[in-house]
Amino acid sequence: MNKKTRLYILILVVLVVIYMVSKIDTNKEKKFNFFTADSNSVARFEITSITDTLHLAKVAGEWKIVAPVTWALQDGKVDKLLDTVLPAETSSIPVSENAASLEKYDLTDSMATHFKTLDSSGNVLDDVLVGKSDNYNVTPVRKMGSNSVYLLESNISYTIKPVLDSWRRREIVDIDPDQIVKFMVVSDDATYTLTLSDSLWEYADEKESFSVKDDNATLKSLKSTFNRFAATGFVDGEFDQYADALAIPVLELGLEMWDGSNYYFRYAPYEEKKYVVQLNSDTETLYLQSESSMKKFQKTSADFK
Numbered sequence: 001m002n003k004k005t006r007l008y009i010l011i012l013v014v015l016v017v018i019y020m021v022s023k024i025d026t027n028k029e030k031k032f033n034f035f036t037a038d039s040n041s042v043a044r045f046e047i048t049s050i051t052d053t054l055h056l057a058k059v060a061g062e063w064k065i066v067a068p069v070t071w072a073l074q075d076g077k078v079d080k081l082l083d084t085v086l087p088a089e090t091s092s093i094p095v096s097e098n099a100a101s102l103e104k105y106d107l108t109d110s111m112a113t114h115f116k117t118l119d120s121s122g123n124v125l126d127d128v129l130v131g132k133s134d135n136y137n138v139t140p141v142r143k144m145g146s147n148s149v150y151l152l153e154s155n156i157s158y159t160i161k162p163v164l165d166s167w168r169r170r171e172i173v174d175i176d177p178d179q180i181v182k183f184m185v186v187s188d189d190a191t192y193t194l195t196l197s198d199s200l201w202e203y204a205d206e207k208e209s210f211s212v213k214d215d216n217a218t219l220k221s222l223k224s225t226f227n228r229f230a231a232t233g234f235v236d237g238e239f240d241q242y243a244d245a246l247a248i249p250v251l252e253l254g255l256e257m258w259d260g261s262n263y264y265f266r267y268a269p270y271e272e273k274k275y276v277v278q279l280n281s282d283t284e285t286l287y288l289q290s291e292s293s294m295k296k297f298q299k300t301s302a303d304f305k
Contacts, residue, residue: 030092034141034152037117037125039082046116047162054162056081058120065168069236069285072169085156086117090141094148105140105149106131114144115160132157170230172279172287173263175255177223183297184254190298194219203304210305218303225296226255231287235276239283242268242276250275253297267294 045056055067056078063078065071102108112129119125131140139152183194192205194212201212201219212219235242245268253265266278273291 031089031153032092033086034088034090034150035086035117035126035128037086037119039086041119041125042082042086042117043120044118044122045078045081046114046118047160048114049112049162050110052162052164054164054167056167065164068164069168073167074169077167080159084154085159088139088152088154088156090150090152094150095140096149097147099147101149102142102147105133107140107142107149113157113160113162130157130160165233168234170232172229172231172265172277173226175226175229175257175263177226179258180223180226180255181258182254182256183222184256185251185297185299187251187298190300192299192301194222194304203301205301208301210301212304216304218299222297222299225293231277231289232274233288235270235286235288237284239278239286242270242278242286245269246276246278251294251297 043058045054047054047056053068054065056063056073057066058064059066063073065073096105103111106112107129109129112131115126115128115130116124117126127144129142129144133139133151133155136155137153139154139156140149141152142149181196183192185192192203195202195204199214201214201216203210203212214220246266249266249268251267253267255263257263264280267275267289268278270276270288275289275291275294277287277289279287
């Protein structure tokens with residue numbers, strides 16, 4: 001065997017070794033990002049289950065709920081999708097590729113949560129089914145149209161629940177309580193006005209009127225209510241069901257602001273210890289508040305003395 005032949009054989013052996021090593025390496029378990037979209041590319045989320053639908057979209061640079069209602073989002077909700085869901089990793093080796101096992105992982109079409117991401121042109125980036133897990137550290141997932149089941153190394157099932165009320169912003173109005181210049185309350189138990197006059201407030205009802213200092217505890221409590229005047233829930237598209245009750249409300253509350261704007265609220269019974277609240281003349285969405293929230297405004301003259 002001449003020197004040239006030995007060289008060819010040596011090269012061949014090296015190539016075979018390289019090939020075998022590469023084959024072994026491809027069979028090793030690796031980690032990869034399951035979702036294609038990243039925080040820069042996604043412009044829309046569509047999350048649906050057999051009972052709920054939630055669509056979020058970036059509108060003029062701001063994330064909003066766009067279906068089933070158009071509404072502002074709670075702070076931080078989209079950040080969780082961008083920062084914890086989209087970067088989720090999984091093993092390159094699926095835990096199952098058998099269609100019969102999809103029910104075990106809650107990954108049938110009817111059991112799973114359907115999670116889609118789209119870019120600003122409407123192109124689908126991810127089309128994924130997300131199951132449930134008793135293990136807080138993992139989540140079963142599969143691509144739409146595939147039976148390969150992967151386990152994400154984090155539990156995202158709660159983060160992507162498409163329950164509308166858990167996503168929508170709950171503030172009924174967002175105002176500075178120090179800008180309120182007048183309260184008007186009408187109810188069977190209490191009817192009065194509080195009006196800012198110079199540095200004092202003037203209390204007035206059917207029987208008496210007097211001055212109230214700005215540091216009065218009851219007045220401060222009324223004003224602090226509007227540091228976060230929020231709903232516990234919402235009633236959409238059912239105004240007719242409550243129209244008669246709201247026409248003769250349990251309590252009416254009016255606010256006048258320093259800039260001349262006004263807010264008007266009507267309270268009517270909803271269920272035990274809960275009330276529906278109408279803001280101004282809005283008939284699309286009613287808000288829910290507790291009985292204790294409503295009773296904060298039912299004060300008597302003695303409370304301000």
